[in-house]
Amino acid sequence: MLYVICRNIRSRENVGSLFRTADAFGVGKIFLTGFTPTPPHEKISKTALGAENFVPWEKIFSTARLIKKLRAEGFEIVALEQSRKSIDIGGYRLKKKIALIVGNEVSGIPQAILKQCDCVIEIPMRGKKESLNVAVAFGVGAYVMSQRNKGSKSYKSKNS
Numbered sequence: 001m002l003y004v005i006c007r008n009i010r011s012r013e014n015v016g017s018l019f020r021t022a023d024a025f026g027v028g029k030i031f032l033t034g035f036t037p038t039p040p041h042e043k044i045s046k047t048a049l050g051a052e053n054f055v056p057w058e059k060i061f062s063t064a065r066l067i068k069k070l071r072a073e074g075f076e077i078v079a080l081e082q083s084r085k086s087i088d089i090g091g092y093r094l095k096k097k098i099a100l101i102v103g104n105e106v107s108g109i110p111q112a113i114l115k116q117c118d119c120v121i122e123i124p125m126r127g128k129k130e131s132l133n134v135a136v137a138f139g140v141g142a143y144v145m146s147q148r149n150k151g152s153k154s155y156k157s158k159n160s
Helices: 012-024 042-048 063-072 134-148
Strands: 002-009 029-033 057-060 076-080 098-102 119-122
Touching: 002 012, 002 063, 002 134, 012 029, 012 042, 029 063, 029 134, 057 098, 057 119, 063 098, 076 134, 098 134
Parallel strands: 002 029, 002 098, 029 057, 076 098, 076 119
Antiparallel strands: none
16 A cells, blocks of 8 residues: 655645546555645646545645654655665565655755655666656656556556
């Protein structure tokens, strides 16, 4: 099962894209934390194409409290972020219950939150730029996780 924690995402368009991608990959729930905007909003809906109506979501202000709650429910807390301790997403060993954190478009995920994570994964960058848009990075991460969990009920394709 994959949950997504969106921490302090600024752009409503990015939030809409996250919903659309979450729907495509069978994400169980999206948590919108901090100042991340929430549906209903026309900019979210325009990008999400209605996916915000199909993917369960919840607004939670404290990411730290949410992490504690999800860990108590058996979730591994994984950040998608570049850091000194991050590992290549290709080397990450998938667990059954994952809460994947994606962060702010400019500042990413703060060190205080990274310290609370069980694992930090990153997407290797081959070009001149050192990062991807948050919604694109989530799409890559969700795709990689879905390919490794093809038999899992929470990642079944619509054609299964």
